[in-house]
Amino acid sequence: MTRITGVSLRRVLDSRGNATVEADVLTESGGFGRGAAPSGASTGEYEAIELPAGESIAAAREHAVPRLEGLYAGDQRAVDGALRAADGTDDFSAIGANSAVAISMAAAKAAADVLGAPLYQHLGGAFRGDNFPIPLGNVVGGGEHAKEATHIQEFLAAPVGAPSVSEAVFANAAVHAAVADVLDERGVPAAKGDEGAWAPPISDADAFEVVEEAVDRVEDDVGFEIRFGLDVAAAELYDADEGAYVYGEETKSTDEQVEYIAGLVDEYDLAYVEDPLDENDYEAFAELTDRVGDRTLICGDDLFVTNVGRLREGIDVGAANSILIKPNQIGTLSDAFDAVELAARNGYETVISHRSGETEDTTIAHLAVATDAGFIKTGTVGGERTAKLNELVRIADDAV
Ligand SMILES: O=C(O)[C@@H](CO)OP(=O)(O)O
Numbered sequence: 312m313t314r315i316t317g318v319s320l321r322r323v324l325d326s327r328g329n330a331t332v333e334a335d336v337l338t339e340s341g342g343f344g345r346g347a348a349p350s351g352a353s354t355g356e357y358e359a360i361e362l363p364a365g366e367s368i369a370a371a372r373e374h375a376v377p378r379l380e381g382l383y384a385g386d387q388r389a390v391d392g393a394l395r396a397a398d399g400t401d402d403f404s405a406i407g408a409n410s411a412v413a414i415s416m417a418a419a420k421a422a423a424d425v426l427g428a429p430l431y432q433h434l435g436g437a438f439r440g441d442n443f444p445i446p447l448g449n450v451v452g453g454g455e456h457a458k459e460a461t462h463i464q465e466f467l468a469a470p471v472g473a474p475s476v477s478e479a480v481f482a483n484a485a486v487h488a489a490v491a492d493v494l495d496e497r498g499v500p501a502a503k504g505d506e507g508a509w510a511p512p513i514s515d516a517d518a519f520e521v522v523e524e525a526v527d528r529v530e531d532d533v534g535f536e537i538r539f540g541l542d543v544a545a546a547e548l549y550d551a552d553e554g555a556y557v558y559g560e561e562t563k564s565t566d567e568q569v570e571y572i573a574g575l576v577d578e579y580d581l582a583y584v585e586d587p588l589d590e591n592d593y594e595a596f597a598e599l600t601d602r603v604g605d606r607t608l609i610c611g612d613d614l615f616v617t618n619v620g621r622l623r624e625g626i627d628v629g630a631a632n633s634i635l636i637k638p639n640q641i642g643t644l645s646d647a648f649d650a651v652e653l654a655a656r657n658g659y660e661t662v663i664s665h666r667s668g669e670t671e672d673t674t675i676a677h678l679a680v681a682t683d684a685g686f687i688k689t690g691t692v693g694g695e696r697t698a699k700l701n702e703l704v705r706i707a708d709d710a711v
């Protein structure tokens with residue numbers, strides 16, 4: 312029933328206005344699935360390769376599509392194995408991880424369509440759908456996502472005490488609005504960055520004060536615990552020649568960076584810290600995790616790039632205690648599931664994540680529910696972000 316009869320690929324716009332790959336998968340019984348690849352700006356050195364959309368589509372049409380026709384969309388490992396075989400490299404540099412992930416997601420949706428099941432249930436099984444991830448909402452940011460704003464890439468609201476996913480989603484939107492109020496009261500003008508977070512021209516130290524104030528106001532209002540966290544995206548700050556983290560005029564040695572982050576965790580009771588150190592520095596990650604890993608999540612994004620090999624290395628040395636999962640970093644849903652499973656078996660928390668360049672695709676909302684992820688990071692406001700957040704609300708409401 313889920314035998315694939317057609318795969319079509321096209322260029323569509325992403326949220327930055329760049330071209331990305333959209334895939335449609337059709338099955339012989341009329342099943343239909345559509346997936347679109349997201350795109351990063353602060354990409355990790357070890358991510359699978361994204362090719363220019365047109366190039367990726369041409370290569371996938373020639374090498375992958377003929378292998379996919381006749382396979383069963385419901386056999387995700389066969390579909391993803393065919394994508395890997397068609398590519399023939401370790402990093403999808405032949406057909407592009409953008410076409411690979413779009414097809415992988417479209418196949419899963421086509422299979423769910425044939426089965427008449429919501430995607431999260433097809434991917435996760437009959438017993439999924441009761442637990443929901445806590446959304447981490449980007450409310451202030453800079454780095455590679457906005458010029459002339461904070462050095463730290465993302466300040467993320469974390470409504471850890473929310474009684475439901477819907478209340479969590481609305482709490483993050485309220486923190487986003489409260490940040491605008493606090494900035495306004497301080498006379499700070501702010502544009503928005505790539506993910507819809509405010510991108511004010513203020514120091515990181517001031518941003519901590521602004522976000523703390525906004526979180527406190529909303530916490531008082533909603534009556535449940537809201538904390539916040541960070542994506543430092545430190546690989547973008549690290550200058551390998553200098554061996555130091557560069558914050559504008561100021562630099563920090565690796566020891567100073569560990570000290571700085573550990574201090575922030577305690578001062579602001581941070582719930583979450585992603586990529587606090589360079590993507591090659593497992594050792595410093597391990598040192599920081601040893602110091603503060605009992606009271607916060609230290610998450611590897613550029614460090615692990617959703618790759619089981621790199622995660623295994625991290626587990627061996629105790630680098631981090633959680634992993635960011637981005638299907639396009641590795642190229643297929645099967646690979647992303649393998650990373651989730653390895654993480655879970657080793658007590659690592661999983662955080663399913665969007666990219667800074669996104670589309671209306673909602674797969675990651677289903678993936679988070681299907682894998683029982685503790686968290687999802689998918690922005691706060693803006694259509695390509697609310698697409699996922701609203702899908703989570705629908706899943707909770709049994710309306711997908
Ligand atoms: O660093 C990150 O975690 C992501 C998403 O927030 O950014 P980008 O997609 O630019 O890599």
Ligand SMILES: [Mg+2]
Pocket residue numbers: 542544585586612613
């Ligand atoms: Mg990151």
